[in-house]
Amino acid sequence: MADVIEGHGGDLALAALRAFGVREMFTLSGGHVFPLYDAAHKQNFPIFDVRHEQSAVFAAEAVAKLQRRPGLAVLTAGPGVTNGISGLTSAFFNASPVLVLGGRAPQFRWGAGSLQEFDHVPLVAPITKYAATVTDTDGIAGEITAALTAALTAHRGPAFLDLPLEVVFSTGEAAEPGAPAVPVIEADPADVERAATLLATAERPVIIAGSDVWGGDAIDALRAVAEALQVPVFTNGMGRGALPPAHPLAFAKARRPALNEADLVCVIGTPLDFRLGFGEFGEAQVVHIVDAPSLRATHVSPVVSPAGDLQRILTEISGYRGSVVDHAEWVEGLRSAEDAGKARDAEAMAADTDPIKPARIYGELRKVLAPDAVTIGDGGDFVSYAGRYLEPAQPGTWLDPGPYGCLGTGMGYAMGARITYPDRQICVLLGDGAAGFSLMDAESLARQNLPVVMVVGNNGIWGLEKHPMNAMYGYDVAADLQPGLRYDEVVRALGGAGETVEKAADLGPALARAFDSGVPYLVNVLTDPTDAYPRSSNLA
Numbered sequence: 001m002a003d004v005i006e007g008h009g010g011d012l013a014l015a016a017l018r019a020f021g022v023r024e025m026f027t028l029s030g031g032h033v034f035p036l037y038d039a040a041h042k043q044n045f046p047i048f049d050v051r052h053e054q055s056a057v058f059a060a061e062a063v064a065k066l067q068r069r070p071g072l073a074v075l076t077a078g079p080g081v082t083n084g085i086s087g088l089t090s091a092f093f094n095a096s097p098v099l100v101l102g103g104r105a106p107q108f109r110w111g112a113g114s115l116q117e118f119d120h121v122p123l124v125a126p127i128t129k130y131a132a133t134v135t136d137t138d139g140i141a142g143e144i145t146a147a148l149t150a151a152l153t154a155h156r157g158p159a160f161l162d163l164p165l166e167v168v169f170s171t172g173e174a175a176e177p178g179a180p181a182v183p184v185i186e187a188d189p190a191d192v193e194r195a196a197t198l199l200a201t202a203e204r205p206v207i208i209a210g211s212d213v214w215g216g217d218a219i220d221a222l223r224a225v226a227e228a229l230q231v232p233v234f235t236n237g238m239g240r241g242a243l244p245p246a247h248p249l250a251f252a253k254a255r256r257p258a259l260n261e262a263d264l265v266c267v268i269g270t271p272l273d274f275r276l277g278f279g280e281f282g283e284a285q286v287v288h289i290v291d292a293p294s295l296r297a298t299h300v301s302p303v304v305s306p307a308g309d310l311q312r313i314l315t316e317i318s319g320y321r322g323s324v325v326d327h328a329e330w331v332e333g334l335r336s337a338e339d340a341g342k343a344r345d346a347e348a349m350a351a352d353t354d355p356i357k358p359a360r361i362y363g364e365l366r367k368v369l370a371p372d373a374v375t376i377g378d379g380g381d382f383v384s385y386a387g388r389y390l391e392p393a394q395p396g397t398w399l400d401p402g403p404y405g406c407l408g409t410g411m412g413y414a415m416g417a418r419i420t421y422p423d424r425q426i427c428v429l430l431g432d433g434a435a436g437f438s439l440m441d442a443e444s445l446a447r448q449n450l451p452v453v454m455v456v457g458n459n460g461i462w463g464l465e466k467h468p469m470n471a472m473y474g475y476d477v478a479a480d481l482q483p484g485l486r487y488d489e490v491v492r493a494l495g496g497a498g499e500t501v502e503k504a505a506d507l508g509p510a511l512a513r514a515f516d517s518g519v520p521y522l523v524n525v526l527t528d529p530t531d532a533y534p535r536s537s538n539l540a
């Protein structure tokens with residue numbers, strides 16, 4: 001018989017969380033959740049606290065994304081939970097296994113008007129895979145096991161439980177949680193075979209691989225497919241870096257010619273959303289490989305859409321034994337386009353202008369970033385440039401907000417990344433507008449000795465809104481910020497350090513000082529406000 005654990009609600013919760021490999025909690029204090037703190041405190045389970053609940057959820061999401069295991073945020077009842085909603089929604093869009101444990105006003109006098117009394121579950125149900133109120137102390141561990149199992153089952157995503165005051169403060173017991181059992185979805189072998197045949201026999205195939213390839217631990221299997229069938233690979237989201245940039249099949253710049261000329265586009269582990277032209281690839285046939293049937297597109301009709309465990313599907317495809325069309329000429333042609341694109345980028349990244357162009361910042365950053373550095377993008381145009389100019393050398397080192405596009409991930413993601421990798425460079429790229437959402441959490445980083453480098457592309461505007469609004473209306477409103485604002489002074493005041501850079505030649509030394517500083521350090525770079533990221537659509 002399984003051993004029995006006893007204790008208050010916090011003790012029972014922690015036992016279940018540990019069984020799933022949860023190793024820390026992110027939180028902002030609230031009395032409704034004290035027993036969770038008490039359990040953590042007694043067991044030396046790390047607690048990291050923040051200045052706004054959004055950062056707690058984003059930190060948990062960063063841990064989940066980078067480590068492919070559940071991240072935990074503990075939020076107090078009512079406003080604590082509602083402040084975490086954008087984080088939960090981002091985790092939902094990003095398939096990140098985040099668990100939010102919420103406090104909840106006492107059940108026994110529900111409706112009488114307790115402090116922070118609010119029924120969170122209907123609010124979070126549409127943005128979670130599992131959302132429930134735990135109604136008795138003995139049920140806490142079992143509910144956490146169910147919630148985390150749902151979060152880890154493909155297609156992955158967040159889960160939410162709230163614990164009424166008397167439920168979490170009371171004592172109870174539960175069976176000692178066993179090893180997690182996460183169901184694996186098997187794809188239809190006929191679909192997999194069809195996809196393999198199409199890839200192998202297409203004249204000009206292209207693979208686009210996204211976050212679920214990383215999330216499903218299928219990076220090596222993806223590489224094996226690309227190499228076995230000699231197919232060029234483009235990536236987005238957490239798929240970036242799946243093939244090292246120098247790999248002969250790794251492409252980034254040649255996307256336009258590739259998609260214009262391809263006769264088959266195989267999209268793996270990412271939705272056919274706005275980032276991929278909604279899956280419309282002209283004459284090309286589309287294969288869409290997803291990690292669960294619910295992810296199959298409904299707005300376009302791929303030729304085949306295998307749905308199941310991506311590692312298994314890709315391993316199967318890499319073992320394809322039929323005849324394979326020679327793609328050498330196709331790959332070679334794209335390589336010339338790629339090289340030309342890289343040469344154009346190199347020129348932009350060397351631009352010696354006054355004021356500084358954002359591209360130059362990335363040129364300087366590339367000189368100081370180690371291959372395993374984690375880079376985090378939180379902003380508008382400034383982050384679009386990061387996507388273009390930074391080439392992650394390894395998978396699992398690039399964090400963007402994902403298709404939900406929520407500004408404010410910066411400090412939370414930075415905290416999660418720093419805790420994941422105590423010895424790596426962690427670099428947050430912030431628009432000056434984006435910085436305003438989370439910069440107060442530089443205090444949380446400084447106080448808890450979590451050094452990261454922040455680089456602000458400070459153009460004094462909400463650039464990704466100001467330029468398009470001007471293009472549309474010939475004027476803009478609500479798009480200006482204070483020019484030249486000293487965000488470095490803000491971080492200094494909060495216990496970190498920083499400096500402002502106005503000349504391109506000063507960028508390199510400033511970045512070197514930042515990475516050497518051992519404290520949260522903000523490099524505030526004043527950039528050219530007239531510079532607009534070139535995009536085909538004006539609607540951001």
Ligand SMILES: Cc1ncc(C[n+]2csc(CCOP(=O)(O)OP(=O)(O)O)c2C)c(N)n1
Nearest residue numbers: 379380381382407431432433434462463464
């Ligand atoms: C929470 C949230 N609010 C508003 C937006 C809309 N939005 C997208 S990009 C952007 C401008 C960002 O400005 P900044 O961070 O300064 O970067 P820049 O474009 O100037 O480089 C805004 C307001 C959003 N995506 N998320």
Ligand SMILES: [Mg+2]
Nearest residue numbers: 432433461463
């Ligand atoms: Mg800006």
